[in-house]
Amino acid sequence: MNDEQEKVQDSHVEDAQLVRAFKKSHDIASFDALVIKYKNRVFNICFRFLGEREEANDCAQETFLKVYRALSGFREEAAFSTWLYRIAMNTCKNRISSREYRRKRMTVNPGGSENGEDRGFEIEDTRNSPVLLFERSEKARIVREAIASLDARHRAVVILRDIEGFSYEEIARIEGLNVGTVKSRIARAREALKEKLKDVI
Amino acid sequence: MDCAQIRKVLSEYLDGMLDMETRARVDQHLKSCPGCAAHLASLKATADFLRSMPQVAPTDAFLDEVHRRIDNAGTGWHGIDFRKRTAFALAGIAVVFIAIFTVSRAIYTRSEKLAMVGRQPELSRPETSVIGHLKSESKTEIRASGQKPVVAPEKKTEKMLTLKEKISEPNREGKNITEQQPTTPSANGGEKPGPVIAGKKPAGLPAKEEQPQLITAMEVGSKPAAQISAACAPADEQTAHETPVGLLAYKRASEVQKALPAGIEEDKELERIIVMIPVTLQSENEIRMADRQVAEVAGIASDAEKAENKQVRVSQIATEKRIMDATASNIAAAGGKILSEKQQQDTEILKAVIAEIPAENYPAFLKTQKKISMFELQTQTTRGQQQQKNLRLRIEFKLSR
16 A cells, blocks of 8 residues: 555544544534535535535535534445545535526526625635635636536536546546546546637646 | 547546556557647646646635534434434533432322422432532522422433432431332343342331332433322332332431531421432442442441442542543643643542644544543534634543443
């Protein structure tokens, strides 16, 4: 086992301890520790998936709410993180289908205003950091739109692979697919993004 | 492989997912095909670009917001169930209730018992010590109870054992707990039979109408009135013992009053005081210990029993200290700090530690702390805008089996 695998394994063991502590005695601190450990990653996935901070925040919170409710019955057949990301992904997918529905009905632009969507939210860096500047840049808008142009299935795999850096096997577990399907979806998603992003790359 | 076939697998090629043979073929093709090489470069640039996107973080109040939603959504069975269970667990784990009941003569008539039980105030107060605070508590309780016959239904749902103490006349020699009831399997669901405590029946019991009667503490919500009524009826004592739910000792009021600290106004109407210590008793040793402690509080313990009680307290304090030292070192090892320590009122026994440790170290802390097997760890987090990175823990101690 290499260092990276060992780290992942340790992380899984640690998660399992927290999960069991929660299941055994409803140790809220264990749940909190899991939230603190994964909130950034879950939020980031949601943000990339939905393209809006507010929606992402809402979706990430909803994910943890679902986790909280279901954790007692979590059978630990998969790693906690896999289960968590699956819930996050499904929550995002449900969200866009309902958003699209809403957009059709109300002709509201889900992208929102570029400046408005960041209002009231903090990110890790300070206001003038490159991160924030990037987020507000034209590039960011193009990336968001490019990702938003993908359907949910392709959006999910490319976010997990290229933005979050998950392995094909992990993506297959999260998405409940076989690795072959993951491969072909990633390939298609990249091809599509390549075309959309060629001006900014 | 032609260009179309090659381009289909370039994404996998990029991620090193191709088998050796296919990979070699792609390598070969790329060397001679600038179009496919450019395609690959463009795919790689796309993937690299996506990978370079900055990580964004949620608001600092994220955890609080999650909890707010949990609380707001707590109308489902999950929420209610959990909250109840938490409450019960905290109550059951950290707290031993001590209640003193005063019962007037009126309770001797069954009809009055039935009538009164339902409307009496609940007197039991949470208290963490087993026995040490009884006296300080008793003042309040006696005053609160006044001259009314009071039966406080016990809140805890866990099964408890009954211990019946029959006290003979006030000046009878050899004050002791003279009879303890055999009990049926209780909290442990019958894994082991309820301990049967050998006892001797006191010689020369008082005349029947003066005999203290057994009142068994009841589980709240389990028709306390009817059960207490049944338990109070001498004919039904056996039934009551078959569903032991409380550790019960009582004696004549005059004796208990003598044992109470000075300053408590004497209540002439006081017939008996019932000391009820709901506990989850598992072993005979624990039963005996509780028995001795009850005897001491009731003022009927022999010197030997008192000495044993003292010894238990001393060893309890030593154990607490050992646990506390280990906990402190665990907290320190996790990069945390102890904010305050709480001791049980009037004792040196540690009740709780409030500590703050970095959240990322919590799992490791939990692991080491759980090795302190004699005690259970209860943690609660205090969440605040500024405390996202630290978990504030309240670690409560309680003897566990």
